[in-house]
Amino acid sequence: MVASKRAKRAKRITIADVAREAGASVATVSRVLNGVDTVAPGLAERVRSAMDDLGYRPSAAAQGLARGRSGTIGVLVPDLANPYFHDIIKALSAVARSAGGRVLVMDSNEDPAVERELTEDLLRYADGLLLCSPRMPRADLAAMAGRGTPLLVTNRQVQGLALHSITVDFFRGIMALCGHLARLGHRRVLYLEGPRHAWANGERLRALSGAEAFGLDVVTLPCGSTTDEGYAVAPAALESGATAVIAYNDFVALGVLARFSELGVRVPDDISLTGFDEIDMARFAAPPLTTVAVPRDRLGQAAGEALGRIMAGGEDIEPETIPVELRVRSSTGALS
Amino acid sequence: MVASKRAKRAKRITIADVAREAGASVATVSRVLNGVDTVAPGLAERVRSAMDDLGYRPSAAAQGLARGRSGTIGVLVPDLANPYFHDIIKALSAVARSAGGRVLVMDSNEDPAVERELTEDLLRYADGLLLCSPRMPRADLAAMAGRGTPLLVTNRQVQGLALHSITVDFFRGIMALCGHLARLGHRRVLYLEGPRHAWANGERLRALSGAEAFGLDVVTLPCGSTTDEGYAVAPAALESGATAVIAYNDFVALGVLARFSELGVRVPDDISLTGFDEIDMARFAAPPLTTVAVPRDRLGQAAGEALGRIMAGGEDIEPETIPVELRVRSSTGALS
DNA sequence: CTGAAAGCGCTAACAG
DNA sequence: CTGTTAGCGCTTTCAG
Numbered sequence: 161m162v163a164s165k166r167a168k169r170a171k172r173i174t175i176a177d178v179a180r181e182a183g184a185s186v187a188t189v190s191r192v193l194n195g196v197d198t199v200a201p202g203l204a205e206r207v208r209s210a211m212d213d214l215g216y217r218p219s220a221a222a223q224g225l226a227r228g229r230s231g232t233i234g235v236l237v238p239d240l241a242n243p244y245f246h247d248i249i250k251a252l253s254a255v256a257r258s259a260g261g262r263v264l265v266m267d268s269n270e271d272p273a274v275e276r277e278l279t280e281d282l283l284r285y286a287d288g289l290l291l292c293s294p295r296m297p298r299a300d301l302a303a304m305a306g307r308g309t310p311l312l313v314t315n316r317q318v319q320g321l322a323l324h325s326i327t328v329d330f331f332r333g334i335m336a337l338c339g340h341l342a343r344l345g346h347r348r349v350l351y352l353e354g355p356r357h358a359w360a361n362g363e364r365l366r367a368l369s370g371a372e373a374f375g376l377d378v379v380t381l382p383c384g385s386t387t388d389e390g391y392a393v394a395p396a397a398l399e400s401g402a403t404a405v406i407a408y409n410d411f412v413a414l415g416v417l418a419r420f421s422e423l424g425v426r427v428p429d430d431i432s433l434t435g436f437d438e439i440d441m442a443r444f445a446a447p448p449l450t451t452v453a454v455p456r457d458r459l460g461q462a463a464g465e466a467l468g469r470i471m472a473g474g475e476d477i478e479p480e481t482i483p484v485e486l487r488v489r490s491s492t493g494a495l496s
Numbered sequence: 497m498v499a500s501k502r503a504k505r506a507k508r509i510t511i512a513d514v515a516r517e518a519g520a521s522v523a524t525v526s527r528v529l530n531g532v533d534t535v536a537p538g539l540a541e542r543v544r545s546a547m548d549d550l551g552y553r554p555s556a557a558a559q560g561l562a563r564g565r566s567g568t569i570g571v572l573v574p575d576l577a578n579p580y581f582h583d584i585i586k587a588l589s590a591v592a593r594s595a596g597g598r599v600l601v602m603d604s605n606e607d608p609a610v611e612r613e614l615t616e617d618l619l620r621y622a623d624g625l626l627l628c629s630p631r632m633p634r635a636d637l638a639a640m641a642g643r644g645t646p647l648l649v650t651n652r653q654v655q656g657l658a659l660h661s662i663t664v665d666f667f668r669g670i671m672a673l674c675g676h677l678a679r680l681g682h683r684r685v686l687y688l689e690g691p692r693h694a695w696a697n698g699e700r701l702r703a704l705s706g707a708e709a710f711g712l713d714v715v716t717l718p719c720g721s722t723t724d725e726g727y728a729v730a731p732a733a734l735e736s737g738a739t740a741v742i743a744y745n746d747f748v749a750l751g752v753l754a755r756f757s758e759l760g761v762r763v764p765d766d767i768s769l770t771g772f773d774e775i776d777m778a779r780f781a782a783p784p785l786t787t788v789a790v791p792r793d794r795l796g797q798a799a800g801e802a803l804g805r806i807m808a809g810g811e812d813i814e815p816e817t818i819p820v821e822l823r824v825r826s827s828t829g830a831l832s
Numbered sequence: 833c834t835g836a837a838a839g840c841g842c843t844a845a846c847a848g
Numbered sequence: 849c850t851g852t853t854a855g856c857g858c859t860t861t862c863a864g
Contacts, residue, residue: 172564172856172857174856174857174858175857175858175859176857176858184834184835185834185835185836186835186836186857186858186859187834187835187836187837187859187860188833188834188835189858190858190859190860191833191834191859193858193859194859198833199833199834200833200834203833203834215643217616217619217620218620218857218858219561219620219856219857219858220557220560220566220620220621221556221557221558221560221561221566221621221856221857221858222557222561222840222856222857222858222859223857223858223859224556224557224560224840224858225555225557225558225561225840225841225842225856225857225858225859226839226840226857226858226859226860227840227858227859227860228508228840228859230556230557240576240582240585240586241579241582241583241586243577246576246577247577249576249603250576250577250603250605253602253603262602262617263602264600264601265600265601266589266598266599267585267586267589269586280553281598283553284553284554284555284556285556307551387776387777387780391780414777414780415780418780418781418782421782440723441723441750441777444723444727444750444751444754445754446754446757446782508840508841510840510841510842511841511842511843512841512842520850520851521850521851521852522841522842522843522851522852523843523844523850523851523852523853524849524850524851525842526842526843526844527849527850529842529843530843534849535849535850536849536850539849539850554841554842555840555841555842557840557841557842558840558841558842558843558856559841559842559843560842560856561840561841561842561843561856561857561858562841562842562843562844562855562856563842563843563844563856564843564856833864834863834864835862835863835864836861836862836863836864837860837861837862837863838859838860838861838862839858839859839860839861840857840858840859840860841856842855842856843854843855843856844853844854844855845852845853845854845855846851846852846853846854847850847851847852847853848849848850848851848852
């Protein structure tokens with residue numbers, strides 16, 4: 161026989177091939193594949209060996225279509241490079257995996273428009289969706305919430321929308337930070353603001369104004385969420401007259417710290433500094449950063465479980481709030 | 497009519513629903529959906545509005561099955577938390593997106609067994625696969641390479657296997673680092689080894705022994721790839737008698753730096769230190785880290801393009817090697 | 833315990 | 849330009 165025309169796309173091996181090879185019906189193959197029913201041990205064995213003789217690999221698309229669900233849960237994050245989201249994803253993946261599912265991650269690059277688009281796309285693939293810290297306008301969220309989409313949102317609360325959510329207790333975190341600073345004698349603190357549209361930023365501001373009731377003087381400076389932005393804003397921070405600065409998160413704090421160090425400003429002797437989130441690097445900074453630990457793995461796990469319930473048609477899922485914990489290290493000190 | 501039994505799973509809206517609503521055939525709907533053919537403007541418009549009136553969302557599974565491809569490319573990384581891979585993923589996603597596709601990421605958690613399993617799983621979903629720095633045994637790789645799987649591997653070269661790969665020029669990177677150190681007068685350097693099974697580690701060692709030919713004395717210490725490991729090995733590094741330490745990567749270097757700082761060891765006055773990869777944090781360290789920049793976005797883009805060619809049935813893809821660049825900062829200094 | 837056959841939602845010829 | 853109609857690979861009744 162003439163050699164097949166090269167590059168002759170090796171036809172996909174299907175369940176029918178396996179059935180033929182094993183001398184069984186496709187139904188039977190499907191059964192052993194799904195570990196269901198009671199297939200005669202002998203037959204099952206033949207099927208199994210036929211499967212790996214042929215290197216059979218079930219088509220996810222076909223299974224998904226036939227089953228009516230993909231076994232995939234989608235996750236949309238604003239920035240994959242942020243370790244904050246890794247831990248969430250990891251924990252979520254673990255939950256999904258233990259249920260025979262998997263996670264499909266996408267990165268919206270902090271762009272609300274892309275976010276909306278990807279959400280739509282993700283929904284075509286996944287059975288349920290986790291939106292991490294979504295920046296998209298309320299209206300978009302509302303549109304999805306309406307259609308009974310299996311959606312779960314983290315780090316954002318949307319008033320008056322039937323939207324399941326899990327949030328972190330940023331409020332308490334900031335209060336703890338403020339209390340700590342106040343006990344050290346600080347009276348005037350500077351808050352470096354996070355991204356404009358981040359709910360987390362709003363929460364922090366809300367808490368901060370609460371702290372003012374306790375006699376703490378709070379000034380703010382627009383900044384952002386990255387090390388670069390922290391580095392850039394550091395000189396201005398110095399001029400605020402505050403004796404302590406509360407950075408939006410650890411990245412910002414690290415940037416501030418780097419700049420301070422270059423400027424010869426000593427932390428905490430000259431000025432105290434705090435972060436938020438407790439990323440790994442926080443404790444390796446010089447000095448190690450006082451920050452607020454957010455149990456992201458717990459968040460991820462809770463999200464996985466909640467989504468499971470939601471997709472199972474579960475009604476009334478309780479909104480959850482994950483507690484945080486103050487981590488005092490040496491970037492904060494008593495006012496001399 | 498009696499209220500429908502609650503939780504009555506809202507039936508999926510299909511192309512048929514849209515067709516009916518728009519008074520067209522499914523074929524026509526499919527056409528406007530795919531932007532193909534020439535559909536009468538009026539009809540197309542009716543279809544389109546029917547689509548969003550109904551909130552229609554094409555099923556990825558059905559499309560995938562019918563088309564015979566999913567438009568998805570899979571990526572497997574050993575650790576999502578490593579920024580090294582983000583940039584690759586981001587660049588790859590961009591390539592995929594611009595071709596109407598998307599990327600499905602999974603994390604093997606540095607476990608070769610999981611790696612193999614996930615690879616298999618990923619292949620059921622994706623049209624092609626990018627294996628980043630795979631740790632799995634050669635035999636496993638060989639098994640896949642055989643079946644003509646559209647596979648691309650980065651950061652690992654496998655002798656005698658028909659496996660497409662894109663690698664980074666670690667060899668040159670280490671040589672550049674050694675040359676730099678030698679010019680500063682260093683004669684005895686310590687290399688902190690990376691993960692046992694990482695091809696990248698082997699390459700670095702190979703380069704290091706090449707450097708010995710130039711009169712550089714190289715000693716090594718097992719370490720790893722994380723900040724923690726760097727932190728832990730730092731004291732031992734001090735006892736090696738070396739005047740400069742070459743850390744496996746920036747993370748390790750950062751850990752070493754943190755410990756040195758605690759120990760009162762000054763960098764580079766007392767000892768020089770280098771990293772590898774140039775992660776963001778490298779330039780914010782105190783002192784900023786001398787390191788080797790790896791153009792990860794380029795790697796990701798190249799990978800995307802190569803995979804495109806491979807999946808298109810392209811024969812003989814040239815193995816590519818991405819060049820690196822030395823970044824001299826202040827963590828290295830002349831020997832006093 | 834096993835097989836036949838009807839879809840799952842969509843695409844892609846193939847006819848009009 | 850538009851509609852009909854086979855499949856895509858797998859699951860799942862429904863008979864046997």
